[in-house]
Amino acid sequence: FFCCAMAFAARPRLGGGRGRGATGEGDLGARQAIFPRRVRVAAAPEQAQVAVLGASGYTGAEITRLLALHPRINVRAITSERSAGQPFRTTFPHLRESFFKSESEDATMNLTLTKVQDVEWDQVDSVFCCLPHGTTQEIIAGLPQSKKVVDLSADFRLKDVDVYAQWYGAAHKAPDLQREAVYGLTEFKRQEVASARLVANPGCYPTSIQLPLVPLLDAGLILPEDIIIDAKSGVSGAGRGAKQSNLYCEIAEGMNSYGITSHRHVPEVEQQLDEVSKSGPVRISFTPHLMPFSRGMQSTMYVKMAAGATVADLRARLADQFQEETFVHVLPEGEIPHTRFVRGSNHCVIGVYEDRIEGRAIVISVIDNLVKGASGQALQNMNLMLGFPEDEGLMQIPMFP
Known part of the structure; x- marks a missing residue:
């Protein structure tokens, strides 16, 4: 398996042509891929400052773990309504403050859980929202418009407000944002994601x-x-x-x-x-x-x-x-x-x-x-939104056994 995992890591990163069809000319399977891999993005910041909302759940903890290895993203705030005031290591002992050193600072990050309303938004430019569906709508609607957001809940995945109400048992509270959100299945939505302010991360x-x-x-x-x-x-x-x-x-x-x-x-x-x-x-x-x-x-x-x-x-x-x-x-x-x-x-x-x-x-x-089905894909999307290489912070080789 180690050889297979190394083959994963050796794959080309980004760019390149679409390649030839894998079957002969005229075969049904020979149609060219129509989902482009090259994207046009704005100039990337040297460092991005992010908040993770709902960090005490599994997806929130997983995105925080992945961000510890990201060379250009600094974790500025992590929230939990139930555990506010506690060090993050109290909730997830495997994640220590020393893992989160900033590239631009000597001090380690302050990973104390806080409430959403206590986040210092002037210190944050991007947000991973890992809150439950239903609560996410109002939280994101209240965020400053300048913030880039990847939402890991189901609140912005469905475009039809009636379909949302049918399956989730309540009317959507932010229909304008529901229409604005880009569905972030990264391999097929690169350009849309790169240009988006709000991305609805797909379900697992x-x-x-x-x-x-x-x-x-x-x-x-x-x-x-x-x-x-x-x-x-x-x-x-x-x-x-x-x-x-x-x-x-x-x-x-x-x-x-x-x-x-x-x-x-x-x-x-x-x-x-x-x-x-x-x-x-x-x-x-x-x-x-x-x-x-x-x-x-x-x-x-x-x-x-x-x-x-x-x-x-x-x-x-x-x-x-x-x-x-x-x-x-x-x-x-x-x-x-x-x-x-x-x-x-x-x-x-x-x-x-x-x-x-x-x-x-x-x-x-x-x-x-938890990774490709949630937090990893969320980071893949945020990389595109920020103009970073899409695979940055995500090149972990699969674990075995």
């Missing part, structure tokens, strides 16, 4: 689903109907809140489905896949499962291929799309993804297989739900 399941399916739908290689998705997540995906269903004895040595037919990531996935579908609206059957490990996610997707398409065409299309990407990797025929291939990293690994049912294919993707 939607990230693992869309990375392989967007290119296939865009190329017309799979049909938009009858997409079946079986997805599994580590327990950290359920959050850090004290719930009986998350207790060790409830989780260990077993697995369970949840949110059957009602999971809130369904409209997010369908909304985004509809944008690229060439033959009608996308409808998915989606069932998530909670697994007895801390982090990791696998989505197994069963799709109908378009007339004349083959599994080789699907694999070639994905290989062509992602051949120059730093974080997305398509396995050769016969190799199978494993969540351990991506643990602790911003990588996504994809495999494509022929189903025993004629005309169907199986697509598998794995990510770390």
Whole structure:
């Protein structure tokens, strides 16, 4: 696995051409990638000063961990309504103040948790918002307009206010911001993200689903109907809140489905896949499962291929799309993804297989739900917004075992 991880790190960083199609001329899979990798950005600051709102949850702690390694981002404020006044190490002992030295100062950062209203906003130019959905809308609406924001909640992912109200049970309190927000699936939205003030970071399941399916739908290689998705997540995906269903004895040595037919990531996935579908609206059957490990996610997707398409065409299309990407990797025929291939990293690994049912294919993707599925992708987006190299602070090699 060490060799595989080193191969990840050796991938080209940014720029370069789109490359050739991976199949012969005229093949269905030979369509060129249409999602550009080069972006136009404003001049980057030498150092960015950020606040992490809601840092006592798993995604907030993870973004803070990643920022400790970022050479051009300084953590100026971290907030928690419940733990305000406490040192951050009290909540997360693995993160010490000495890890967060500023490039421009000799002193270590003051990582004492504070309340949102006590943040000194004149010291901050960018914000990672890791607060629960529902509360995020009013918080972001109250921030100074000059601040760049990546929101990790679900509050700005859905564009239709009626769809939001239907799935989240309340009217949206900041519809203007909902319309302004850019959906931050980085590999397909680079230019929009780079120009945005507010980015809605995708959910973990939607990230693992869309990375392989967007290119296939865009190329017309799979049909938009009858997409079946079986997805599994580590327990950290359920959050850090004290719930009986998350207790060790409830989780260990077993697995369970949840949110059957009602999971809130369904409209997010369908909304985004509809944008690229060439033959009608996308409808998915989606069932998530909670697994007895801390982090990791696998989505197994069963799709109908378009007339004349083959599994080789699907694999070639994905290989062509992602051949120059730093974080997305398509396995050769016969190799199978494993969540351990991506643990602790911003990588996504994809495999494509022929189903025993004629005309169907199986697509598998794995990510770390806390990194590529949340905080890592958030940092990837913020890098673009600030004009920094997209992979800066994100080149961690996956952990094994």
